[in-house]
Amino acid sequence: GMVELAPGEARELVFLLGEGETAQEAREVMARYRQPQAAGEAFELVLSHWDKILDTIEVHTPDTAMDTILNRWLPYQALACRVLARSAFYQSGGAYGFRDQLQDVMALVYARPDIARAQLLRAAAHQFKEGDVQHWWHPPTDRGVRTRFSDDLLWLPYVVSFYINTTGDRAVLDEVIPFLEAPLLATGEDESYTQPTVSTEQASLYEHCVRTLDRSLGLGEHGLPLMGSGDWNDGMNRVGNQGRGESIWVGWFLHNILDWFTPFSEAREDSKRAAAYREHVIKLKRALEAEAWDGDWYRRAYFDDGTPLGSVQNEECRIDSIAQSWGVISGAADQHRAVRAMAAVEEYLIRRGDGLVILFTPPFDHSALDPGYIKGYVPGVRENGGxxxxxxxxxxxxxxxxGDGDRAGELFALLNPINHASTRAGLHKYKVEPYVAAGDVYAVPPHTGRGGWTWYTGSASWMYRAGLESILGFLLRGERLRIDPCIPRSWPEYEINYRYGSARYSIKVENPFGVSRGIASVEVDGELQPTDDIPLKDDGAKHTVRIVLGVRPQATAEIQGAETAQSPLIK
Known part of the structure; x- marks a missing residue:
């Protein structure tokens, strides 16, 4: 009904939204929270719950828009929408995606490592005993899709490795989880929607990971990983679905995973498997440089018939960003080629005038190539070149x-949704919520710059990691922390407040020489540290950390000594 307020009058209104198993339970909940005091107390509990999670890490930088999105919105989006709700305006499904939530929980390892750990075990429980996995599934029945995707299963050892390296929790590898059983895909069948059964066969998380890796070691004609019915770009589902096409991106990704995971095999004295993985890394690197380099950038894939994709030979999709970026991220690409490839990304894929970093160009439209359902998207929209x-x-x-902190900072500002609403014109162009990451932004007139799917996107987790880890350099390694930033040279300083258990660490990073990276000194509670590591103690105390960027004095002396030895002009 109508609520009228007299001059100076104030009233408190309580709106109740909820559900109950029975009508009686619903009535009891309504009766309890009709009292404003009870509703207020419940609201304070909710605020306290989120504060405890979101206040774990708080940053203060010269980029206030970065502070706004990093400090609360991105971790909130990753947890509330992606992990808990699994639903939003543009995708209201409630399903788990195998690769999706694994990537999401990477943003939660600092504030809620227990949630990240639980997702590792949940994902492993949706692996078939043959090593492949459900692409997605719906609880509580767990009915879902079995596919020939080449990357889904690989996200398990990737995120397991990231989780262990960050938290130090190697015991998770010994957790025992059952497999699933379902009919195998028939010849020519790319996917099937089935109701699997829980197998009587179970194994440690380590065994789940190595079944994934052992299944992914097959190579095609060019010595590159087979693409199957798709890789990270779901829409490229007909590049390799006949079993011969190869994915260069999976090559970089698998190289990264084997590099991270093999030490766990060695630590468990699984020496035969570790040796095989080391040898496979060498093979991959050799093939990637010999068969993937196109002259100015790396190709994206090879079709079943051997036709290259992501090549200057192509009319459409001549250059794809992820084949370049993961060459760098994996650490596997030749250094000179990596720089050259990213220069090509700068030239062809970063559109500063439109505020966009597009996936590839030109988009698929009229060429004879049939990469898959991606070609059904409007050119310049979503995966098709948006x-x-x-x-x-x-x-x-x-x-x-x-090491390009200036460009990294610039791109974060360009991608940050907060900045899309900084002007009235920008707001009307972007049109969607400016406080959460959007999965895509249109790159085609008349909608250029318009936000696509919001909330339900894995880009929230990756944006959080990009800001916190790649730019601000926050690298947790069990009971040690290292700050190894790559910031814009114009930043004079920034701060990170980190809650480690019951302790608080107030970290100030100073940049007196205007550099992007490099550590000159680290002090903890006024004591100069011999290395760049910060030892962490859960002691209930407040600790101060001072980091100065630059070159360590010892390194400077060594450099000067080398120059003196080499130069005939200095005596």
Whole structure:
């Protein structure tokens, strides 16, 4: 009904939204929270719950828009929407995606490592005993899709490795989880929607990971990983679905995973497998440089018939960003080629006038190539040559990995949704919520710069990691922390407040020489540290950390000594 307020009058209104198993339970909930005091107390509990999570890491930088999105919105989006709700305006499904939530929980390892750990085990429980996985599934029945995707299964060892390296929790590898069983895909069948059964066979998380890796070691004609019915770009589902096409992106990705995971095999004295993985890394690197380099950038894939994709030979999709960015992120690409490839990304894929970092160009439209359902998207929309924010963030991370802090900071500002609403014109162009990451942004008139799917996108987790880890350099390694930033040279300083258990660490990073990276000194509670590592103690105390960017004095002396020895002009 109508609520009328007299001059100076104030009233408190309580709106109740909820559900109950029975009508009686619903009535009891309504009766309890009709009292404003009870509703207020419940609201304060909700605020306290989120504060405890979102206040774990708080940053203060010269880029206030970065502070706004990093400090609360991105981790909130990753947890509330992606992990808990799994639903939003543009995709209201409630399903788990195998690769999706694994990537999401990477943003939660600092504030809620328990949630990240639980997702590792949940994902492993949706792996078939043959090693492949459900692409997605719906609880509570867990009915879902079995596919021939080449990357889905690989995200398990990738995120397991990231989780262990960050938290130090190697015990997770010993957790025992059952497999699933379902009919195998028939010849010529790319996917099937089935109701699997829980197998009587179970194994450790380590065994789940190595079944994934062992299944992914097959190579095609060019010595590159087989693409199957798709890789990260779902829409490229007919590039390799006949079993011969190869994915260069999966090559970089698998190289990265084997590099990270093999030490766990060695630590468990699984020496035969570790040796095989080391040898496979060498094979991959050799093939990637011999068969993937196109002259100015790396190709994206090879079709079943051997036709290259992402090549200057192509009319459409001549250059694809993720084949360049992951060459850098994996650390596998030749250094000179990596720089050259990212220069090509700068030239062809970063459109500063439109505020976009597009996925590839030109988009698929009229050429004879049939990469898959991606060609059904309007050119310049979503995966078909629009800005797919996920991949755009990988571009940012690659530039930071190369030490280009200016470009990394610029791209973060360009991708940050907060900045899309900084002007009235920008707001009317962007049209969607400016406080959460959007999965895609249109790159075709008349909608250029318009946000696509919001909330339900894995780009929230990656944007958080890009800002916190790649730019601000926050690298947690169990009970040690290292700050190894790659910031814009114009930044004079920034701060990170980190809650480690019951302790608080107030970290100030100073940049007196205007550099992007490099650590000159680290002090903890006024004591100069012999290395760049910050030892962490869960002791209930407040600790101060001072980091000065630059070159360590010892390194400077060594450089000067080498120059003196080499120069005939200095005596």
């Amino acid at each position: 800005q797919y924010t996920h991949a755009a963030i990988w571009t940012l991370i690659a530039y930071a990995s190369l």
